Amino acid sequence: MRQTSRVVLALTAVLGLVAAGCGGDDNPTGPGGGGGAADVTVTILSGAMNAGPNAYSPDTAVVQVGQTIRWTNNDTMVHTATADAGSFNTGNVSAGNSSSVITISGATGVRAYHCAIGGHNMQGWVNVTP
Numbered sequence: 001m002r003q004t005s006r007v008v009l010a011l012t013a014v015l016g017l018v019a020a021g022c023g024g025d026d027n028p029t030g031p032g033g034g035g036g037a038a039d040v041t042v043t044i045l046s047g048a049m050n051a052g053p054n055a056y057s058p059d060t061a062v063v064q065v066g067q068t069i070r071w072t073n074n075d076t077m078v079h080t081a082t083a084d085a086g087s088f089n090t091g092n093v094s095a096g097n098s099s100s101v102i103t104i105s106g107a108t109g110v111r112a113y114h115c116a117i118g119g120h121n122m123q124g125w126v127n128v129t130p
């Protein structure tokens with residue numbers, strides 16, 4: 001009897017946490033790093049400006065069509081994640097902040113992206129799967 005009550009209490013706690021997590025998706029996002037979960041998070045690494053293909057981690061993010069990515073800038077200067085072919089663009093992500101949650105729609109395949117800040121040597125890839 002006591003054991004059963006404990007299990008019920010534990011389940012209630014877990015369900016409460018799950019519900020709270022889902023609510024986070026509705027928070028506004030944008031420069032300054034609001035709440036909101038993305039399916040995939042990519043980190044802009046410290047020293048990214050000259051890191052070329054090692055500027056973003058993972059260097060190739062894998063997402064399904066329609067999933068979301070959020071870039072978190074762990075460097076000390078502003079960066080962007082801008083698709084070479086223009087299908088997505090974070091805009092400026094300042095040091096220590098995160099981009100908006102960006103939905104990756106359209107065709108499958110690997111899309112190259114870069115940082116649009118002049119003089120920055122940064123490349124990353126998004127592998128969009130069915």
Ligand SMILES: [Cu+2]
Pocket residue numbers: 048049078079080115116117120122
């Ligand atoms: Cu940059």
